[in-house]
Structures are given as C-alpha cells and as structure tokens.
Amino acid sequence: MARFSRLHVYQTLLDVPIVPLFSSQDLDVCKNVLSACYKAGIRVxxxxxxxxxxxxxxxxxxxTARTDYPDLILGVGTIIxxxxAALYLQLGANFIVSPSFDADVAKVCNLRKIGYLPGCATLTEISTAESWGVEIIKLFPGDTLGPSFVKALKAPMPWTTVLVTGGVEPTEESLSTWFGAGADAVGIGSRLLTPEILQKKDWEALxxxxKNALALVC
Known part of the structure; x- marks a missing residue:
C-alpha cells in the first residue's frame, strides 16, 4: 500500500523536480543508487x-525506503x-508511470487514489489523459518532441503540468532550456546515473x- 497521498506526490515532484529513472537486476546496486540519490536531495x-x-x-x-528514507517517494515506470499496475500498487508503489496512456491503468490508479503519469506526445493524447484525471503528463519522447513542443503546448493549455522524459541532460544548458520552455519537472536516466559511475560503483561521485543537477533547478 502506498505511504503517500497522490497530492503529496505531485507537490513533492514539483518542489524537487528531477526524477531519476533507474533499473538493475542487482539489489545491492539499486540500494546504493537509492542511497546516493537520497543523500543528494532526491525525493521522488x-x-x-x-x-x-x-x-x-x-x-x-x-x-528499505520505509526504514532508511522515510520521506522518499518510490514509484515504478514502464507499466503498460x-x-x-495493480501488482506494483500492492507492493507499495506511490505512483505509476507509463510510456503511453491506457484508460484501464488510469482506472486502477484512480480507484486507489494513486498518481498516474502516462506518456503523451500529442495534444489529443494529453487532453484524453487529463479527461481521465491525469494531473501530470509525462512528455515522451522528449528528445524527439523538443523544448519547442512544451512551449507550444503551454500556450493553448497552460493548465497542463509536464514531466519531460528523454533527451534531458543534467547540465545548466539543457535544464534551463527545458524549464525555460515551460517544463515543470524532468526525468533523467543514464545521462544522470551514468554507466561509468555504476560500473565503478562510485557512489560518492553519483x-x-x-546534487549538482538539483542545484540548477532548486
């Protein structure tokens, strides 16, 4: 069962607007990545x-999070x-992320009052998702759509809250461009949690x- 309300999840995401995206088959690696990100200030x-x-x-x-990181919000991505979705909600997921919108997943999340962040790439998809109660849209793939899409979206639909995933770099230039265009938060995977750092298991470097990336947006 989720520990946090979806309103709390949404607000925390907007307050600390970088979400690391990670996967590994190694539990020890996952725990160390989680620890390093939490120490750096990540909360989603x-x-x-x-x-x-x-x-x-x-x-x-x-x-682990419930014991060691009581205010860390854990969610799961690539749910189609x-x-x-129901399986992960039973295991304690606090939000569900999908590469695309699915009405049945939205229904499951709504029944449990869990945040659902589906991937959308057109204004029609975004409007459809919002009509199903989606509060934060995952703009995906960000590297294909680009910051100009966010700016264009916000003109007719300023109420849309956007989490950009794909094509975001943890640099001042990239982050300032995306947030300047109107992005409300970003998700970053291997460009933040680099293969080199993971291979070396250099958790201090991670x-x-x-922490440097967060300093650019918080």
Missing amino acids: FELTNRGDFAHELFAELVK DPAT EHRV
Whole structure:
C-alpha cells in the first residue's frame, strides 16, 4: 500500500523536480543508487519495470525506503497494463508511470487514489489523459518532441503540468532550456546515473553529480 497521498506526490515532484529513472537486476546496486540519490536531495525516484523479477526487487527497495528514507517517494515506470499496475500498487508503489496512456491503468490508479503519469506526445493524447484525471503528463519522447513542443503546448493549455522524459541532460544548458520552455519537472536516466559511475560503483561521485543537477533547478 502506498505511504503517500497522490497530492503529496505531485507537490513533492514539483518542489524537487528531477526524477531519476533507474533499473538493475542487482539489489545491492539499486540500494546504493537509492542511497546516493537520497543523500543528494532526491525525493521522488522511479524504478523502471524491466527484466524478470523486477517486482520482487522493487518490493525490497520499498522496505528499505520505509526504514532508511522515510520521506522518499518510490514509484515504478514502464507499466503498460492494469494487472502489472495493480501488482506494483500492492507492493507499495506511490505512483505509476507509463510510456503511453491506457484508460484501464488510469482506472486502477484512480480507484486507489494513486498518481498516474502516462506518456503523451500529442495534444489529443494529453487532453484524453487529463479527461481521465491525469494531473501530470509525462512528455515522451522528449528528445524527439523538443523544448519547442512544451512551449507550444503551454500556450493553448497552460493548465497542463509536464514531466519531460528523454533527451534531458543534467547540465545548466539543457535544464534551463527545458524549464525555460515551460517544463515543470524532468526525468533523467543514464545521462544522470551514468554507466561509468555504476560500473565503478562510485557512489560518492553519483551523489555529487545528482546534487549538482538539483542545484540548477532548486
């Protein structure tokens, strides 16, 4: 069962508007990544649903977070069907992220009052998702749509809250461009949690890198 209301999830996401996106089959690596990000100031973290037994790994991280990081909000990404969404909600997911919008997933999340952040790439998709109660849209793929799309979207639909995923770099130039265009938050995967850092298991370097990125937007 989720520990945080979706209103709290939304507000925390807007207050600390960088969401690390991560997946690994190694529980120890996941725990160290979670620890480094938390120490750096991250308060919303997305574990990607990828690979066999990913839900079991997620369950262990939820237990760790409840003990060691009481204000860290854990959610899960790449959820494309209601059954998988329900499974992760049972394991304690505080929000569900999808690469595309699915009305059945929205219904499951709404019944449990859990935040649903579906990927959308057109104004029609965004309007459809919002009509199903979606409060924050995952703009995906960001690298294809670009900051100009966010700016164009905000003109006729200024009420739309946008989380951009894909194509975001943890640099001043990239972040200032996206947020300047109207993005409300960003999700960053391997460009933030780099393969080099993970291979070396340099958790101090990861903490420093994440902290520097947050300093640019908080």
